Amino acid sequence: MSRNKRGKGMRFLGKVLFVLYIGFIIYFLLFSDLYGRTGVMEEYRYNLVLFKEIKRFWQYREQLGWYAMFTNLFGNVIIFMPFGFFLPMASKYRSFFAAVFYSFTLSLCVETFQLLTKVGSFDVDDLLLNTIGGVAGYIIFVICAAVRRRHVRLSTRKRR
Incomplete structure (x- = not known):
């Protein structure tokens, strides 16, 4: 298989995985029963103070439980890692700054949607953690x- 065909195949695979991931993230972050996304709250919930919720989850980890602390702090990072990985694989945007920008933008859209629909809450700490996850995924891609x-370079040399 030629190098060009392999590259197009990887790009196509990246696009398919990217679309599947976006579908998953929309469902998981907005509609999943697992995190209580089905009930609509009566009031808007938001946190605009950076590190407030991160500090709270860490400080009260014994009372909240390690699972709640882990899913809040590390889950927000882990769930955005595939985004940072698939974005450059599926598109022409392959720079570090594109990964930061698009990870932040997707996170901002999710957080804003949660605020406006009163499903979940808007949290600037989630914006930070999700963006870090997107950047980590990008670094793994690189x-x-x-x-x-x-x-590929070594296997090409061996064939000659």
């Missing part, structure tokens, strides 16, 4: 792409 390029 590492994987470098390893793949090296592997």
Whole structure:
């Protein structure tokens, strides 16, 4: 298989995985029963103070439980890692700044939707954690792409 066909195949795979991931994230963050997304609250809930909820979850981890603390702090990072990985794989936007910008933008859209629909709450800490997750995914993509390029280069040399 030629290098160009392989590249197009990877780009197509990236687009398919990206679309599936976006569907998953919309369902999980907005409609999932697991995190109480089905009931609408009567009032708007929001946090505009950076590190307030992160500090609260860490400070009261014993009372809240390790699961609640882990899912809030690390779950917000982990759930956006595929976004940062698939974004450069599926699109022409392959820069670090694009990963930061689009991760933040998607997170802002999700948080705003949660606020306006009163399903969940708007939290600036989630914006930070989700953006960090997108950046971590991008870094993993860059590492994987470098390893793949090296592997292709070495296997091409061996065939000659």
